Amino acid sequence: MKKKCIWVFMLYLIGLSSAYAQEKTVSGNVTDQAGVPLPGVNILIKETTTGIQTDFDGNYAIQASQGQVLVFSYIGQKTVEVTIGASNVINIQMDEAAESLEEVVVTAQGIRREKKALGYAVTTLDGEDVAKRPETDVARALSGQIPGVNILGGSGLAGSGTNITIRGFSTMTGSNQPLIIVDGVPFSNATNETSTFSTSESGNNSASRLLDLDPNNISNLSVLKGLSATVLYGEQGRNGVILITTKSGSSNSTQNKLEVTVNSSYYIEQIASLPDYQDRYGGGWQQSRGKAFSNWGSEFTTPYEQILHVYSGNAYSSVQQGGGNFNASFPQFAGVTTYEYKPYDSVKNFFNTGYTAVNNINVTKSTENASFNLSYSNSDQKGFTPNNTLRRNNFSVGGTAKLSNKFTFSGTMNYVNTDKKNPPNAASTGSSNVSSGGSGIFANVLYTPRSVDLMGLPFEDDQHRSVYYRTTNSIQNPRWTAENEIDAEITDRVFFSMAGTYKFNDYLSATWRSGFDGYNETSSFSVNKGGIYLPDGLYYESRNTGKIWDHSLLINLSKDFSDNFNLSFDAGFNSRRNTFNSSSVQYDKQLVYGSFFANNFEDKVATDLFQSQENVFGAFGSATLGYKNFAYLNIAGRNDWASTHETGNNSLFYPSASLSFVPTSAFSGLKSNNGLNYLKLRVGYGSSANFADPYVTRDRLGVSAKAWLDANGNAVNINGSPVNINDSGINRLGNPNLKPELVTEVELGLELKAFKNRIGLEASVYSKEATDQILDKRLDPSSGYTVTAINAGKLKTEGIEVGFNAIPVRTENFQWDFILNYDAYESIVTELPGGEEDALFLSGPFSNLGNFAIQGKPFNVMQGVLVQRDAAGNPIVGTDGLYLTEDELGIIGDPNPDWRGSFINNISYKDLSFSMQWDYTHGGDMYSATANTITIRGLAGETDFDRSIPVVAAGVKQDGSVNDIQITANDQYWENYGQDEFKVYDATHLRLREVSLSYSLPKKALENTPFGNITFSATGNNLWFKAFNFPDSINFDPAISSEGVGNSRGFDLLTGPTAKRYGLSVRASF
Structure with a gap:
């Protein structure tokens, strides 16, 4: 069957050559009533399917025979028909029409119709x-x-x-x-x-x-x-x-x-955005240094302190790895028992250009x-x-x-x-995937504690086994x-x-x-x-x-x-x-x-x-x-x-x-x-x-x-x-x-x-x-x-x-x-x-x-766990100072945007053109595990405050009185702000979708060359965006769908940022 198809196509292509006839080149220029060149004018040889369009300067060239009729049509201009004579040059000045009647579009089943006759968009x-x-x-x-x-x-x-x-x-x-x-x-x-x-x-x-x-x-x-x-x-x-x-x-x-x-x-191609991390605190829990996969440790000091090496102790002798010997696997660290406690730029250095x-x-x-x-x-x-x-x-x-x-x-x-x-x-909503057993590479990168040198430490031992700093080595090194x-x-x-x-x-x-x-x-x-x-x-x-x-x-x-x-x-x-x-x-x-x-x-x-x-x-x-x-x-x-x-x-x-x-x-x-x-x-x-x-x-x-x-x-x-x-x-x-x-x-x-x-x-x-x-x-x-x-x-x-x-x-x-x-x-x-x-x-x-x-x-609509509230909408706090949650699920957001808009701007001067596109989405909620997790784990710039001061959660006690129970900043973020309803943000955002600058070499510069057109372009894509209602330090782009292709909307589950691109292109024809 495949061979038959190939032979049929070869015979078909060979047959094309016999259809070409003796013709001459007819060329010219098309302008409007004011003498301004008209680009994109349709020029068709009447009663054939052969046609071309004028270029940006209104010029055209078409192969045709004497006696044939050229039909010039353009939206907003009266159609012109000219019979080809002995001359090879036909210049046309079109007259303005009061309305456009000639535009033809392709509709269902390939049927062509005049657009004015369509009762649909x-x-x-x-x-x-x-x-x-x-x-x-x-x-x-x-x-x-x-x-x-x-x-x-x-x-x-x-x-x-x-x-x-x-x-x-x-x-x-x-x-x-x-x-x-x-x-x-x-x-x-x-x-x-x-x-x-x-x-x-x-x-x-x-x-x-x-x-x-x-x-x-x-x-x-x-x-x-x-x-x-x-x-x-x-x-x-x-x-x-x-x-x-x-x-x-x-x-x-x-x-x-x-x-x-x-x-x-x-x-x-680069990563479009990364969070702005705080540089005041390192990894740990409740203001103590440690190997937890969170950033609620003690402050960095000047000069930076020396602490026990992150790969020492339990971190390497895990059951999963069958045990290991630190010095034997990493001789370069033999005798090194301390580690410099300071902020490392691990996340930025993980990604490539x-x-x-x-x-x-x-x-x-x-x-x-x-x-x-x-x-x-x-x-x-x-x-x-x-x-x-x-x-x-x-x-x-x-x-x-x-x-x-x-x-x-x-x-x-x-x-x-x-x-x-x-x-x-x-x-992922945490350190591994939602089925509690897979690899969420972005999750394990984006909330790496500031005190961990991800790119400076080994990621595997001499047996190719993953090693990482967390106690019992329970996090896979990204x-x-x-x-x-x-x-x-x-x-x-x-x-x-x-x-x-x-x-x-x-x-x-x-x-x-x-x-x-x-x-x-x-x-x-x-x-x-x-x-x-x-x-x-x-x-x-x-x-x-x-x-x-x-x-x-x-x-x-x-x-x-x-x-x-x-x-x-x-x-x-x-x-x-x-x-x-x-x-x-x-x-x-x-x-x-x-x-x-x-x-x-x-x-x-x-x-x-x-x-x-x-x-x-x-x-x-x-x-x-x-x-x-x-x-x-x-x-x-x-x-x-x-x-x-x-x-x-x-x-x-x-x-x-x-x-x-x-x-x-x-x-x-x-x-x-x-x-x-x-x-x-x-x-x-x-x-x-x-x-x-x-x-x-x-x-x-x-x-x-x-x-x-x-x-x-x-x-x-x-x-x-x-x-x-x-x-x-x-x-x-x-x-x-x-x-x-x-x-x-x-x-x-x-x-x-x-x-x-x-x-x-x-x-x-x-x-x-x-x-x-x-x-x-x-x-x-x-x-x-x-x-x-x-x-x-x-x-x-x-x-x-x-x-x-x-x-x-x-x-x-x-x-x-x-x-x-x-x-x-x-x-x-x-x-x-x-x-x-x-x-x-x-x-x-x-x-x-x-x-x-x-x-x-x-x-x-998105449903998840809600915090209990009184009749006035105040959160209800338990005896431990933490929010109480509802037994039944409730609506936490609506992912559908209120409206979307875009603005596409084009400016051209002679052979130079500039274009720019802005996109805007208003409304629509997003459950963002990225924004919430980076925040509640103490990494976001918004968590750069004095964490030693006790916190009182906004809300009321179960008896209706104003809450006055003190808790740590660690508990306020990890426990209270970790509920589903606090992971939902208004996804309104503005985006600079594209910027492009192009230059076409003038026709005169190409007259003695084989080229008919050479155009150079510089283009940038997804260069800037702003999600107004997300924490400023997160720099989050809501234009993703972590649940993949389908009907799901509104979920960011730590599946990574978007990309931005900028570069050059050249187009040449001859």
Whole structure:
């Protein structure tokens, strides 16, 4: 099959060369009515798909033949058509139009529509808006650029997963990630845990598979936000759709000659922030020096005192290590019994200065009847955390060929190899992970006591065993962790698409499209023996294979029936098959240090197997009726048949309708050149569904066999131990009556342009409701089952999105323009099966700390332990002077922000351009183990006070009198401020997302060179931020999600800071 695909593609590329015809180069300059050059003017050879755009100076050059017609179009200008004659130079001065009528956008199923005819919101970005950012992850490059689209990274580790949500939440327990379409076919953005074991022990560090896409190979990107826009994608489109067209998949190449473009960039990568630590006190407890993992010891004195060496005594002769001899293991310390008691800058020195280097080459050519594009990119990233790397190679080829006047064929093929490594990063609320046995590398670094020289002391002995200063050596040295524990992912991925369009006549055509997306991902978690948490060593490997086959047929009819009415009709079907296979194995008790092969471990402990398959068939249709170019009515619908539900519930139809009205076209008196140029009002209704995961409608029992058996029925043993096999499924009672979740949405919006199109506004308000939520109901284990799926619960989301752009100044050599984006939403749980008394645990580090669904409350509120309070809200203090806590959990915060905004500013002068982006998030709570732990352990700058003075906790005694019980500062912080409610902070923050300065060499300087363009850029990313309500000394960045990719929000569990980057790039074309 693979060889056949390669031969087909080779024949296709060879065939492209025969399509090129004899042409000449037509060039010129395009200006507006004032003589100002117009960049980005679309120039199309009429009745072909060949086109280009003018450059920044309004210049263009296109290959065309005499007698053909060039069509010049630009938003806000009247379209111009010119027939090519004998002259090779055609200069155009465009006249201003009162409104924009020519903008065409790509909508669902690749259908192209004039934007004025759409009754829903569509936002588009040029590929350059993505590629110019110093991000290897396409998702993170979108941050702040599109209102209503929220991007949240897992951590600052290179290659960590990324959350994408559009317009809030539509399901309580399912995925809220949008559908990704690349070159017309679905593209998996899965985030696969290495295993349940690895997630708890080493953290949810898995990459999201959108990481496999090369930002340099994107031609353009569109976002469909509402259900009236996405209905043709069926249940896949319920969370919005991101449409990505690669350069290899674009049929609108702007070059009629062979052009080679080379991009090369190098960015320094550093940790974005570190706490400002106090330098007054060292490690210890209750004002006494000691080896506790806290900083409540005595003051540093001048000159610095000498104390017993931190590795002396119990710290090294631990049971876990089997004992040890200090002098024999560390001869350099022989006879040294004292240690300099002073502040050490351990945390800062632990982290590295990393880099991100990207090199890309793109080759493209097009003529009237054919185009092709070839792209290769290499990305090499080293994170600021030791042994965190990401390497990726992307290869892409594609093109389009008009094989006859009626038939056009296009195709793309892509291969990518991604290799990611990082030390374990388990979610943690303390010294180890939340499952009390894993490695939280950042936790063990960030609150290292000030008196411990982490980087100056050995981290292992001569037997490679971790050594650290704490009594009984019960904390794993983070340097040992970085060197000896590695999470790794190696992914090979192939995705391609092929499409053929047959044009029966001027108004009827048919398109067949087929695509495939498949990846093989090998994930592993390797731990050398000698550690504290897994002292015998471990190797865990998981092999995941995901495949998507997608086929669709689209019939299009577009016809003007009179001068007043025109009709566009689309109908078709879509067939999609998703398969996922996962197998994993765990080995324990490493024999030889440093080797991770199966035969180097004594025990093969467990094997996990999982397989799933999903088939969906959909039929869809859409009709748009236009009246006099100012009113458009669209009716659309789709019916899906899904294999994950039983007969009777596996078929669902979801309709949509939208209306677009352009008053400035209907009433000529509304528009003027110096006033309102364009106004569109729109309203839309749409619906969609969320199908259940495979097999929840069928009974399923978890397999836990005692051992593998051979053909004779005998147990298979390795080193004398039986090999266990486990199925990751649980004991589930199938529910054959389970229905899909249903989502409906109403959207209102407007779009306008004013003052010669130098001001633009797009705004939407929406309300969507998700009913028949698919929830798990616990069962009595005596029934033989532990859980079953039911339909219950409702979720309602309402929001607003606003995008505003303006060009305050535009002259021949200078332009200043800016964009303001704003969005806000609120998701409320309106119904649960248990009513107001029910609290549905969704996700979190513990069952008594996490995100919950509670009827009448915002979705995902955080619940945890509350301090007891009187009627006036005063904390109640016990007889020991410490706060009393409630027996029942309570709401400690709401992670959903009140609103978000961004400001993108662009200034250009001749060949010099400057851009800057600010992002702001208002509201939203965060449970921050980082901020709280650094504070309550006595490290934060705010704890630089006289700790010998007793403290009285604010509050009242149990009898209602004002508290006057004295306690130590140590107890006040560690005990009182260690309760869950004091770990929650308002996450309002301001961020300087990006600053960029670019310079393009003048055209005259390149006249006698092979280069058509050379641009140099200096860029900085995430250079500054301020979280206003966190302690000042913490310097905390709330833009993380410690629970990984999913629906969890608002939890920072010591999974590390974010990254900042700054560097240079050069782009040259010839």
